[in-house]
Amino acid sequence: MGNTITEKILMAHAGLSEISAGQLINARVDIALGNDITAPIAIREFRAAGGQKVFDRDKVALVLDHFTPNKDISSAQQCKTVREFAAEHGITHFYEGGQVGVEHALLPEQGIVLPGDLVIGADSHTCTYGALGAFATGVGSTDLAAAMLTGELWFKVPSSIKFVVYGKMPKWVSGKDLILNIIGRIGVDGALYQAMEFTGETILNLPMADRLSMANMAIEAGAKNGIFAPDAITEEYVKPRARRPYKFYASDADAVYSQVIEIDAGKLEPQVAFPHLPSNVKGISQAGNVKIDQSLIGSCTNGRIEDLRIAAGILKNRKASSGVRLIVVPATPFIYRQALQEGLLEIFLNADAVISPPSCGACLGGHLGILAEGERSIATTNRNFVGRMGHPKSEVYLASPAVAAASAVLGRIASPEEL
Amino acid sequence: MIFTGKVWKFGDNIDTDAIIPARYLNTSDPVQLAAHCMEDADPDFVKKMKSGDIILGGENFGCGSSREHAPIAIKASGISCVVAKSFARIFYRNAFNMGLPIFESKELADAIAEGKEITIDSTRGIITVEGSDQQFAISPIPPFMEQLIADGGLMKHIAKK
Numbered sequence: 001m002g003n004t005i006t007e008k009i010l011m012a013h014a015g016l017s018e019i020s021a022g023q024l025i026n027a028r029v030d031i032a033l034g035n036d037i038t039a040p041i042a043i044r045e046f047r048a049a050g051g052q053k054v055f056d057r058d059k060v061a062l063v064l065d066h067f068t069p070n071k072d073i074s075s076a077q078q079c080k081t082v083r084e085f086a087a088e089h090g091i092t093h094f095y096e097g098g099q100v101g102v103e104h105a106l107l108p109e110q111g112i113v114l115p116g117d118l119v120i121g122a123d124s125h126t127c128t129y130g131a132l133g134a135f136a137t138g139v140g141s142t143d144l145a146a147a148m149l150t151g152e153l154w155f156k157v158p159s160s161i162k163f164v165v166y167g168k169m170p171k172w173v174s175g176k177d178l179i180l181n182i183i184g185r186i187g188v189d190g191a192l193y194q195a196m197e198f199t200g201e202t203i204l205n206l207p208m209a210d211r212l213s214m215a216n217m218a219i220e221a222g223a224k225n226g227i228f229a230p231d232a233i234t235e236e237y238v239k240p241r242a243r244r245p246y247k248f249y250a251s252d253a254d255a256v257y258s259q260v261i262e263i264d265a266g267k268l269e270p271q272v273a274f275p276h277l278p279s280n281v282k283g284i285s286q287a288g289n290v291k292i293d294q295s296l297i298g299s300c301t302n303g304r305i306e307d308l309r310i311a312a313g314i315l316k317n318r319k320a321s322s323g324v325r326l327i328v329v330p331a332t333p334f335i336y337r338q339a340l341q342e343g344l345l346e347i348f349l350n351a352d353a354v355i356s357p358p359s360c361g362a363c364l365g366g367h368l369g370i371l372a373e374g375e376r377s378i379a380t381t382n383r384n385f386v387g388r389m390g391h392p393k394s395e396v397y398l399a400s401p402a403v404a405a406a407s408a409v410l411g412r413i414a415s416p417e418e419l
Numbered sequence: 420m421i422f423t424g425k426v427w428k429f430g431d432n433i434d435t436d437a438i439i440p441a442r443y444l445n446t447s448d449p450v451q452l453a454a455h456c457m458e459d460a461d462p463d464f465v466k467k468m469k470s471g472d473i474i475l476g477g478e479n480f481g482c483g484s485s486r487e488h489a490p491i492a493i494k495a496s497g498i499s500c501v502v503a504k505s506f507a508r509i510f511y512r513n514a515f516n517m518g519l520p521i522f523e524s525k526e527l528a529d530a531i532a533e534g535k536e537i538t539i540d541s542t543r544g545i546i547t548v549e550g551s552d553q554q555f556a557i558s559p560i561p562p563f564m565e566q567l568i569a570d571g572g573l574m575k576h577i578a579k580k
Contacts, residue, residue, distance in 0.1 A: 024563050041447045041487055049574040067445055074445035124485040124509060140487040140513035142573050150577060154563070188432055189479040193508050222479060224508055277432060364441040364484075385436040385483060387459040392440075 002252025004160045005227055006195040009135040009249055013118040021159035021256070029059070030134075031093075031113055032147040033121030035103055035360075036064040036075065038140075039082045042122060045145035054089045055151030061093035061112055061121075062086050063103040066360045068096065071367040101332025101358045104128040104216060104300035109332055111241030115230040115248055120147055125300050125382065127218045131211035132238060133230030133248060138219060158195045158224040159258040160251075161186075165200035167266025172416050174310075175210025176302060176380070176400040178202075179217045180271040182263065184281030192222035194258060197251065202265045203228065208237040209306035216301045217382050220278040270415055272378075273398035276386045284403060284415040294377035295320070295408035296389075297401050298329025298356065299363045302380035305330075305338045307401040312344040314405035314416050315351040321411030326353040327362060327369045351408070365389045371396075378407045420541045422499045422520065424473040428533040429460055431477035435510065438481065438489040449495035452488050456496040470497030473537060475528055477503060481510025490519040500539065502546070504528055515564050516573040522546070523558035530555065 003011065003019065011019040013027040034042050039062055046054075054060050062082050067075035079096065086094035093112050095101070104125050107113045113129045119136035120126065122144040129136035139153070147153045163182060183190070196218045198211075206214075211228050218226025228234075230248040238246060270284040297303070297311050308330060320326035328348045330336035336358065339345050348355055356362070362369030363381040371377055371390030376397065379389065384396035397413060406416040437460040439452055446452065457464040457474075474493065480503035481489060490513050493501065500520035514521045522539060527546055531537070536549035539557070546555040560568075570576035 024561065037441075037444045038485065038487070041491075044447070045574050049578055072445055078445065078447075122485055122487075124483065126485075138485040138509050140485055140509060140516055142487060142516035143512065146516075146573050146577055188482055189505065189507070192479065192505065219509075222482060222507060365436075366441055366444075383434075383436070383483060385434040387440050387442075388436050390442075392459045392462075 001256060002254035004195065004197060004251045004255040005133065005229055005249045006135055006160055006197065006225060007157060009116060009118060010155060010157055019157055021157050023157045024154060025157060026152050026154050027118055029120055029147045029151055029153055030117040031059055031061055031119045032144055033061045033063065033103060033107065033119065033123065033126060034144050035066050035123055036068060036079050036082055037066045038122035038144065040078045041141035042144035042148065043081060043085045045142050046148055049145065049149060051149045054148045057090045058092045060091050060148055061107060062091055063100060063106060064096040065100050065103050066364065067366050068100060068359055069357060071361065098333060102300045102303055102360055105303055105331035108132060108212065109334055111243055114238060114242050114244070114246035115234055116246050120144065120153055124219045125216050127223065127225050128212055128216040128300060130215035130218065130225050130227035131208060133228060133234055135225055135227065137225045158193055160195040160197050161191055161259045161261065162197050162199060162257040164260060164262045165198065165202040165265050167202060167264045169202060169265045169268065172270050172402045173268045174400045174402070175206060175213040177268055177271040178265060179214040180273055180281050180398065181268055183217065183221045183279045186221055188220060188277050188279045189222040191218065194223055196221065196223045196226040198226065198228050204231065207306065208233055209304045212304065213301050217278065220382060270400055270403045272403065272413060273384055275384050275395040275397065278382065278384060278398060287413045290376065290397065290413040292324060292378050292407055292412060293375040294325045294327065294369065294371065295404045296327050296362055296369055296377055296379040296381065297404050298331060299381040300331065301382045302401050303329050303331030303335065305335045307380065308335065308339050308344050311401040311405040312347040314402060314419065315409065316347050318351055318409045320352045320408045324408050324411050326351060326408040327356055328353045329356040329362065330358055332358050362389065378404050378413055380404050420520065422473065422539040423536065424471045424499050425534060425536050426473045426475040426531065427464065427468060428528065429474065429476045432479045432482055433460055433476050434483035435481060435486050435489040436483055439486065439492040444486060444488055447488060449491050452492040453495035456492040465496060468496065468498065471499050474498050474501045476501060477528055478505045480506050482507035485509045487513045487517060490514045490517055494519045502527055515567050518572045524555050527555045
């Protein structure tokens with residue numbers, strides 16, 4: 001009996017020759033990630049356990065991206081705690097200030113996470129790196145403390161759901177729409193404790209930016225990880241970035257799946273997740289007349305250069321509707337510079353957008369784009385829970401950069417086709 | 420272990436933003452976090468609940484973010500344990516790692532009203548309801564997780580090894 005790609009990566013990192021779903025294993029960690037919100041607790045636990053030294057200073061990544069640039073004194077204190085720990089341990093991958101980007105955009109971009117890796121992060125969207133063919137999963141701060149101390153962590157081997165996607169995606173339909181559609185079908189616990197493996201002819205041609213958006217939202221279906229088999233597109237993305245060896249794994253033809261779900265991407269239209277769950281998804285044609293106060297384009301889901309190019313293509317020679325606050329957040333300094341050099345920032349400024357520094361702030365209701373009572377934002381982010389972006393009586397609608405840009409122009413949730 | 424307390428009921432998919440909104444994550448101080456426990460699900464929760472009470476959730480309790488601040492806020496508020504139909508996986512992990520007792524029961528949430536007093540006997544795996552003959556089974560905990568609890572959480576378990 002064969003194994004899935006998820007099982008194979010876990011097997012290799014646990015030093016086992018066979019493995020099956022449900023098994024509890026102890027596995028070696030290639031990269032352990034924390035941020036300014038989750039790392040302080042991990043550091044406290046690490047020290048309380050008598051930790052003197054991290055297991056490998058090249059395999060810990062600490063990224064101060066959530067409440068930065070520091071939003072208040074308490075946030076500044078949290079950053080200080082992490083900064084001092086990083087200095088004390090000589091952490092190689094420590095990012096802050098003008099070098100910091102949104103962690104899940106930054107780590108793949110910088111070649112820190114690679115195909116075949118086992119990555120844990122004290123951030124639920126760590127599952128993003130499955131786009132590269134890595135096993136990557138979100139954990140808590142105590143898990144991060146344990147991994148920083150020992151270089152290992154316990155895992156329950158997940159069963160896998162195979163998604164077979166076929167058909168040519170219509171214009172304005174992206175990886176974001178595909179994953180929103182999938183979450184709408186299976187629900188926010190549809191893949192609870194399981195791996196989501198994305199396959200099929202549509203996936204074979206899907207650009208890396210779209211794969212990253214999809215893997216990013218696996219957690220929104222309750223999944224442990226989302227994963228794509230690495231291929232030529234992966235190689236093209238990874239090769240210029242990697243500074244250490246990496247390995248491509250693939251599922252066996254006779255691998256066992258708990259479920260196989262087929263999706264015809266040719267029939268999709270842009271999708272919108274209505275409040276207050278990422279599974280509350282409708283096609284754009286069913287959205288109705290929903291007026292918006294804010295449009296947020298950015299985040300670990302959709303703040304990459306490809307996303308900004310799509311948004312700029314729509315916003316060129318147009319302006320955000322009066323009364324709509326358009327906020328664009330390039331996810332990393334590299335993307336920011338690319339957007340500058342390609343003239344995208346000029347287009348955004350001309351469209352009356354606010355260009356934010358790279359930060360997770362607005363997505364999680366931290367700062368840099370908070371909603372007041374009764375306000376609505378369309379956002380290219382990944383969560384629309386009650387109070388996610390501000391007041392408990394505000395609303396978040398999740399969509400692609402194309403829909404967020406078109407909605408900013410029209411002042412209501414809209415398809416780019418309406419422009 | 421035995422837990423006896425009044426239950427506070429919540430629905431399905433109670434996310435970590437409802438348990439502890441991100442606007443309060445500029446601290447990891449348990450006391451400060453506890454002051455906002457469950458705030459976006461029920462703004463009056465911390466005023467109404469008493470130490471030893473029990474949270475009773477539906478499916479997928481604790482979905483969303485990986486923030487360990489969520490089980491920390493619940494534990495520091497004085498809630499003794501959480502019973503739900505199912506738990507989101509990171510919350511489940513975090514609860515065991517940091518020592519918040521949690522139990523799965525598919526039936527309990529639909530069978531009793533808010534305010535009922537229940538007793539959970541984790542050794543026998545049984546939940547009883549005050550003033551009633553009803554009994555509910557707790558889904559068994561894997562032996563490894565039992566060991567984690569017995570050792571006092573993940574870090575102490577590692578130290579022991």
